[in-house]
Amino acid sequence: MTRSATAAHPDNAAPSPEAKVTPMMEQYLELKNAHADCMLFYRMGDFYELFFKDAEDAARTLGITLTKRGKHLGEDIPMCGVPVERSDDYLMRLIAAGYRVAVCEQIEDPAEAKKRGGKSVVKRDVVRLVTPGTLTEEALLEPKRANNLVAVSRLFSGEEEARYGLAWIDVSTGGFGVVELGEGSLGAEIARLDPAEVVAAEAVANDEVLRDAAMGCGATISPVGRDLAEGPGAERRLAEHFGVSTLEGFGTFSRAEIGAAALAVSYVERMWRGTRPPLSAPVRAARGSTVEIDAATRANLELTRTLSGERKGSLLATIDRTVTAAGGRLLADWLAGPLTDPKAIEGRLDAVTRIAEDLLFRRRLRDALSAAPDLSRALTRIAVGRCGPRDLAGIRDGLAAARAVAGFVREDEPAAIRRAADALSAVDAVVEQSLAGALADDLPLKLSDGGFIRLGFDGTLDEQRQLRDESRRVIADMQARYAELAGARTLRIKHTNFLGYFVEVPAEKGEELRRPPLSATFIHRQTLQGAMRFSTADLSDLEARIAAAGQRSLAIEQKIFAELAGLVMTHEAAIRAASDALAALDVAASLAELAVERRWVRPQIDSSLAFDIRGGRHPVVEAAVAAAGETFVANDADLSPPQNLESGRIWLITGPNMAGKSTFLRQNALIAILAQMGSYVPATSAHIGVVDRLFSRVGAADDLARGRSTFMVEMVETAAILNQATPCSLVILDEIGRGTATFDGLSIAWAAIEHLHEVNRCRSLFATHFHELTQLTKRLPRLHNVTVRVTEWNGDVVFLHEVVPGAADRSYGVQVAKLAGLPSAVVERARIILAELEAAERGASVETLIDDLPLFAARPAASPTAGAPHPALEALDAIDPDELTPRAAQDALYRLKQLLR
Numbered sequence: 001m002t003r004s005a006t007a008a009h010p011d012n013a014a015p016s017p018e019a020k021v022t023p024m025m026e027q028y029l030e031l032k033n034a035h036a037d038c039m040l041f042y043r044m045g046d047f048y049e050l051f052f053k054d055a056e057d058a059a060r061t062l063g064i065t066l067t068k069r070g071k072h073l074g075e076d077i078p079m080c081g082v083p084v085e086r087s088d089d090y091l092m093r094l095i096a097a098g099y100r101v102a103v104c105e106q107i108e109d110p111a112e113a114k115k116r117g118g119k120s121v122v123k124r125d126v127v128r129l130v131t132p133g134t135l136t137e138e139a140l141l142e143p144k145r146a147n148n149l150v151a152v153s154r155l156f157s158g159e160e161e162a163r164y165g166l167a168w169i170d171v172s173t174g175g176f177g178v179v180e181l182g183e184g185s186l187g188a189e190i191a192r193l194d195p196a197e198v199v200a201a202e203a204v205a206n207d208e209v210l211r212d213a214a215m216g217c218g219a220t221i222s223p224v225g226r227d228l229a230e231g232p233g234a235e236r237r238l239a240e241h242f243g244v245s246t247l248e249g250f251g252t253f254s255r256a257e258i259g260a261a262a263l264a265v266s267y268v269e270r271m272w273r274g275t276r277p278p279l280s281a282p283v284r285a286a287r288g289s290t291v292e293i294d295a296a297t298r299a300n301l302e303l304t305r306t307l308s309g310e311r312k313g314s315l316l317a318t319i320d321r322t323v324t325a326a327g328g329r330l331l332a333d334w335l336a337g338p339l340t341d342p343k344a345i346e347g348r349l350d351a352v353t354r355i356a357e358d359l360l361f362r363r364r365l366r367d368a369l370s371a372a373p374d375l376s377r378a379l380t381r382i383a384v385g386r387c388g389p390r391d392l393a394g395i396r397d398g399l400a401a402a403r404a405v406a407g408f409v410r411e412d413e414p415a416a417i418r419r420a421a422d423a424l425s426a427v428d429a430v431v432e433q434s435l436a437g438a439l440a441d442d443l444p445l446k447l448s449d450g451g452f453i454r455l456g457f458d459g460t461l462d463e464q465r466q467l468r469d470e471s472r473r474v475i476a477d478m479q480a481r482y483a484e485l486a487g488a489r490t491l492r493i494k495h496t497n498f499l500g501y502f503v504e505v506p507a508e509k510g511e512e513l514r515r516p517p518l519s520a521t522f523i524h525r526q527t528l529q530g531a532m533r534f535s536t537a538d539l540s541d542l543e544a545r546i547a548a549a550g551q552r553s554l555a556i557e558q559k560i561f562a563e564l565a566g567l568v569m570t571h572e573a574a575i576r577a578a579s580d581a582l583a584a585l586d587v588a589a590s591l592a593e594l595a596v597e598r599r600w601v602r603p604q605i606d607s608s609l610a611f612d613i614r615g616g617r618h619p620v621v622e623a624a625v626a627a628a629g630e631t632f633v634a635n636d637a638d639l640s641p642p643q644n645l646e647s648g649r650i651w652l653i654t655g656p657n658m659a660g661k662s663t664f665l666r667q668n669a670l671i672a673i674l675a676q677m678g679s680y681v682p683a684t685s686a687h688i689g690v691v692d693r694l695f696s697r698v699g700a701a702d703d704l705a706r707g708r709s710t711f712m713v714e715m716v717e718t719a720a721i722l723n724q725a726t727p728c729s730l731v732i733l734d735e736i737g738r739g740t741a742t743f744d745g746l747s748i749a750w751a752a753i754e755h756l757h758e759v760n761r762c763r764s765l766f767a768t769h770f771h772e773l774t775q776l777t778k779r780l781p782r783l784h785n786v787t788v789r790v791t792e793w794n795g796d797v798v799f800l801h802e803v804v805p806g807a808a809d810r811s812y813g814v815q816v817a818k819l820a821g822l823p824s825a826v827v828e829r830a831r832i833i834l835a836e837l838e839a840a841e842r843g844a845s846v847e848t849l850i851d852d853l854p855l856f857a858a859r860p861a862a863s864p865t866a867g868a869p870h871p872a873l874e875a876l877d878a879i880d881p882d883e884l885t886p887r888a889a890q891d892a893l894y895r896l897k898q899l900l901r
Contacts, residue, residue, distance in 0.1 A: 023121045025051075025072060031104055035126055038102035039094060043124060047081040048103070055080045061097050062090055088139035091130055095140065098220060101130040129271040132220045133197030136172050136277075136381055143374065144320070144328025146170050150195040150219075151267065152186075153259035154204045165256030167264040168193050171277050173326075173376040174576065176264075178257040179285040184724060187213040191295035192336045194304065195219045199267045201226065216295040218309070224267060234262035241265045241276055250281045257284065278383040278572065288692065290337035291676055296717045297696040301669055302620070303335060315670060318620045319679070321593045323370040325377075326579055327586025334587060338676035340690050345605045348588070348678025350414035353602060355592035356680070362592055364408055369586050372401035375579035379572060382565050389443040389452035389561070395568055395575065396435035399427055402578045405585065416588065420581035427574045431567060438564055447561060450554040458560060464553035471546045475501070478538065485521065486513060493539070499525060501543045503534040510534070595680035598622075603675035608689035609648045609727065611639035611672075611763050615684030618667035619674070622682060633660070633801040634684070637668045639730075639763035645782060647727055648763030650756055653803070654771060655788030656812035658819070660801040661767040662698055664788070665732045668765060669696055672730055691763075693729040695721040697736065711739030718752060725760040734767045743889075746770045757782060774807035 021029070028051060032040050039058060041048035050058045051069070055078040059066035062082070069079040082090040094101055108123040133149030141147055153165040164186050167178045181189055190198070190213035198205075198214045198221050205211070205223040214221050235258050239247055247253060253261070261282050268277055299307060306313045316335055322328045339345050355362045373394035381387040382395070402424040409421035440454045453461060475493050483491040488509045495501050502525055505513060510532025513522040522534040568575065594600065598619075615634040622632040639649045653661050671681045675688050697717045718736055725731050736752055737745030749770050756764050757780045777783045785807040789800040792815070814834055818827045879892055 021072070022070070023119050025070070025077075027121050027124060031102075031124065031126060035102040035129070038100040038129060040126075041082075041087070041091075041101055041103045043084070043103075043105045044081070046084050048084060048087055049079060049081040051077055051079050053078075057099070058082075058090075058094065061099070062093055088137055091137075092140045095130065095132050095135070100222075102126045103128045103130060127273055129273070131197055131222065131271055133169075133195065133199070133222075134171050134268055134271045135196075136377070136384060136386055138374075138377065138381075141172055141377070143325035144322070145332065146175070146194070146329045147172050148193050148195040149264060149268065150190060150193055150198045151260045151264035152198065152200040152204055152210060153256050153263060154201075154207070155256045155259070163254075163256050165254065165258070165260035166190070166193075167257065167260035167282065168195065169264050169268065169279060171268055171279075172380055173329075174278050174280050174380055176261075176279045176282045177285050178253060178261050178282050179287065180254045180256045181287065183209060185287075185292060186210060187216075188292045188294045190214065190219075191216060191298050192290070192293065194336065197222055199224055199263060201228075213295055216299065222267075224263070228263055228266045228270070234259050237266055238262045238282075241269070241279070242281065251284055253282070253284060257282075272384070275384055278380060280576070288340060291340060291673070291691055292693040293673075294695070294720065296720075297669075297694055298336075300696045300698045301666055301673075303673070304332060313620065315620055315673075318623050319591070319594055319674075321590035321597075322586045323366055323590070324372050324582060324586045325374040326372075326583035327369070327590060330583040331587045331590060334677040335673065338673050338691075339678070340676070340692055342605045342607055342690055345676055345678055345690075347414070347416050349602055349605075349680075351416040351588040352591045352595065352678065352680060354414050354417060355589050356595050361408075362589060362596075365405060365585065365589050366593065368401050368404040369582060369589065371404075372398045372582050374398075375582065376576060379568070379575055379579070382568055383572065387565070388445055388447050389439065390445065392435055392561070392564055392568070393439055393443055396432055396439060398579065398582070399432040399575070400436075402427060402582060403429075403432065405582070416584065420585050423574075423577040423581035427578050428571055431571050431575070434567055435564060438560060447558060448554070450550075450557050453557045453560050458556060461553055461556040461560075464549045464556065467549040468546055468553060471542070474542060478542070482521075482536070486518060499533065499535075501535075501539050502526075503536065503539065504531055505534075506530065507532055591679045598682060600680035600682050601685060603671075603681050603683075603686040603688055605675060605688055605690065609641050609646075609763065610687045610689040611637070611648060611668075611730070612685075612687040613637045613668060613671055613681075613683050614686070616667055616671055616686070617682040618663050619670055619682045621663055621667070635664055635667075635801075635803040637664075637765070637803075639765070640687075640689075642782060647761035647782060650753065650764040650766055650780070650783045651786050652753070652773060652777070652783055652807075653765060653767040653786050653788065654769070654774060654808035655767075656790055656799075656808070657816050659788035659790055659799045660803075661788055662734055663801075664803055665698055665734055665765050665767055666696070669694060669730065669732050689728070691728060691730045692726060693724065694732075695725055695729065696732040697721060698732060698734040709739070714739050715748075718748075722752060722755050722760065725756070725762045727761045729760070729762040731756060731760070731762050731764040731766075733764065735769065736766070738769065746772060749773060750776070753783065754780070771808060 028040070028042055031042070032052075032054075039050060039054045041050065043049075049069075055066060058064070059078075059080045062080075064080050064082065066078055066080050068076040070077050091101060103126065104124050105127045106122045107125050107127075110122050113120045113122045133147065135141055135147055148168045148170050151167045151169075155163050155165070162183055163180055164183065165178065165180050166186075166189055167176070169176050179189065186207075186209050190210070194217050195214070196219060198210065198219050200207075200210065200221070200223065202223040202225075205221050211221065235247060238258060238261050239245060242250075247258070265279070269275065293303075298304070302314045304314055304316045305311050311317050316332055319335075320328060320331060322331050334348075339348075355365065375395060375398035378387070378391040378394035378398070381391050406421050406424040409417060411418070413421065438453055438457050440452055443452050444450070455462060455465075479491065479493045482493070482503060483489055486505065486509065488505050490509070491503060491505045493501060494504050503522060507527070507530050510524075510527070512518060513532070513534055514524055521536055523536065524532065525535050526533040595602075614636050616637055617632050617634050625632045637651070639651060641648050653664065655661055667682075671683060671686060672688055672691050672694065674681045675686060676691065697714065714736070718733070721731055721733070733752070737747070737749040739745070740748075749768055750773060753766060753773060753776060756762060756766070774785050777785050785805065786803050787806045787808045789802040789804055790812060791798045791800065792812075814827060814830045817830065818824075822830075875892075875895060881889075884892065
């Protein structure tokens with residue numbers, strides 16, 4: 001959620017006319033009141049200063065000193081400040097902490113304020129509102145992570161469910177996409193986009209699904225007023241931004257999509273105080289074009305970050321071999337949204353195969369790509385005027401890399417590589433040549449530093465520089481002349497920002513310079529302990545000429561810079577296309593490098609329901625195991641439809657904790673994701689029919705903030721799976737029902753398996769410790785028992801990590817507890833209790849129970865006697881479950897069965 005920062009003034013309003021307020025504080029309060037939900041960075045010379053509660057919050061968040069400056073209404077004014085030179089570092093920390101920042105700059109020269117006389121204050125105004133989703137500064141962005149701003153609109157149509165429009169913009173690169181979807185898909189789509197900030201009207205921002213999804217991504221939620229979020233002018237506002245009269249040239253969009261897109265654009269323009277960022281035309285994402293993966297599944301599988309929130313240890317960090325920032329962002333995008341079109345997937349795999357099979361081509365390609373800076377982000381900073389010389393150099397070097405890559409791509413390459421090469425060749429060579437000819441080799445960070453235009457590029461500039469740069473020789477000559485005139489070999493010409501250039505001599509010599517005839521040349525300025533300082537008419541004149549030459553040379557450089565930036569922007573579309581092509585080649589080369597390095601194989605992808613993995617391995621765990629010098633145990637998984645059946649298998653997996661069940665579950669989900677994103681996979685072979693939705697319920701966590709227990713979270717996630725999974729989906733479930741009483745949990749797991757088998761009919765992996773469930777394979781033809789092999793040695797369990805057909809007859813929980821370090825007395829007592837409980841249970845026949853219970857029915861049976869309660873219902877109502885022993889419960893069940901006959 002957005003954190004507000006308000007001034008410590010009553011109601012954050014301007015003071016009464018009777019209150020004594022300085023002109024500067026009056027200006028500050030006026031600006032602060034206009035941006036009450038932001039911290040105000042108030043420019044004071046070389047610092048941004050913060051006052052009142054802003055100062056207290058900033059000092060605490062940034063770990064800087066809190067001081068005070070004057071009084072307001074009789075109270076000390078808390079104050080802290082940050083240097084303008086280092087403001088990006090502090091902004092990044094405040095934004096990460098959830099604050100919004102209004103940047104207030106001086107918009108007039110202080111000399112102009114002085115001309116107005118009295119206590120005139122330099123004019124200031126807020127030039128920009130800094131929020132997580134509207135950043136462009138390189139220092140504030142993660143190079144390999146997209147910085148998406150997501151805008152959400154909602155429409156109701158009659159009795160139908162609400163339809164949502166989603167628009168996402170990465171302001172730093174200009175990317176722009178839209179999609180319309182239902183409430184059931186809202187959370188999954190936001191999780192895929194992983195936004196930094198979510199914008200919506202206040203009513204929509206309070207939508208529980210939206211808030212859950214945003215919180216899961218760590219995104220800031222920014223509610224906005226109706227002027228931005230609603231109104232019939234949405235299409236007009238959007239068209240005006242792109243300078244067109246109609247959106248028809250961009251494609252066909254729904255009302256919800258147009259509303260979200262207009263909201264996104266209007267919000268960015270407001271944050272940028274009317275500046276229009278350079279955005280690509282909105283692209284409508286086809287529904288179902290990517291695998292739908294909800295936020296819980298992404299978290300469970302640790303796709304882009306671990307459960308602790310770190311990138312290290314995630315699947316993305318494990319597979320990332322990209323050498324460019326744009327490639328890293330595109331890889332994350334591919335991983336977040338695996339494709340569902342087999343033809344498109346095969347196109348990506350063709351490119352990976354070509355690069356993987358040719359070592360020389362792969363090395364040349366990656367070497368050339370590694371020299372490419374971040375073209376798209378540099379281009380955006382140039383377009384909005386927040387750039388420096390190094391951004392132009394980034395364009396120059398990126399285009400040079402593009403030319404190098406295009407030069408060794410053959411005509412017979414796979415289509416994806418050929419398309420990329422064509423885009424790289426489409427940029428006019430004059431852009432790179434002009435930048436290369438104009439820019440110096442060693443470039444400053446800021447435009448105001450000067451010195452970024454190459455010597456010899458502009459004759460007038462060279463002349464001004466010569467006058468400026470030869471000042472050392474001129475001053476040295478002048479110093480020698482003055483030393484001879486004064487008869488003082490220790491005379492020196494020095495410079496300070498306060499005095500400018502001056503002559504300094506020892507104090508005893510200075511007295512001579514103050515007397516005629518030397519006093520006619522040397523004008524006394526300052527007396528120090530042991531030294532005196534003087535100025536001369538020639539020295540003052542030289543200083544003025546040097547300063548003027550510096551200013552003129554900087555003005556010439558800035559003019560040349562503006563011309564070069566204009567040249568770049570005239571080729572913006574081609575440069576952005578080249579940037580996208582470099583990123584796509586980087587991802588393909590990265591996946592090829594990974595495949596060769598890890599000995600992964602190309603998967604077979606089609607539209608069937610096949611899911612046949614041979615020798616599958618968990619990519620993250622295998623990497624960790626290999627780093628420790630050990631070998632990962634590979635396993636097969638076959639969820640393809642059995643012969644003569646049309647739906648995929650469900651594997652029921654039993655075995656002890658620590659044996660590797662969860663690893664096996666996750667690795668098959670990750671292999672499916674890798675395959676459909678266009679990557680080779682960690683297996684000896686893989687045949688995968690396209691998965692449309694992927695669900696994973698693995699691990700345990702509570703949600704105390706919303707009053708949900710671990711079991712409640714488990715049930716909510718399980719409900720989402722059972723309500724949404726289709727025959728083309730892949731479902732991964734681990735230990736369903738373990739968070740409640742044994743019979744409750746067993747019943748839930750039992751019913752869930754039947755539902756998956758009879759209703760969802762999807763390919764599933766279902767791990768459990770309820771061994772009673774293994775008997776269901778006698779009734780459910782697509783359910784198959786597999787177990788993780790273990791063996792016992794001297795009373796201890798040895799994990800073999802092999803998944804084989806069959807069912808476990810025990811969970812080895814006591815042995816695992818012993819390995820965990822439980823006191824030996826507790827372990828021995830547990831063994832005794834376990835033996836007694838198992839002996840008591842031997843009388844109950846699970847097989848009999850399986851035979852007696854009717855199979856799951858998708859629709860409830862009709863009542864036996866309309867209008868009168870069934871005898872079985874009356875008997876059931878008379879039972880008190882809390883008073884039943886296991887044996888009594890079984891007897892009651894037999895009685896109910898008799899009544900139903």
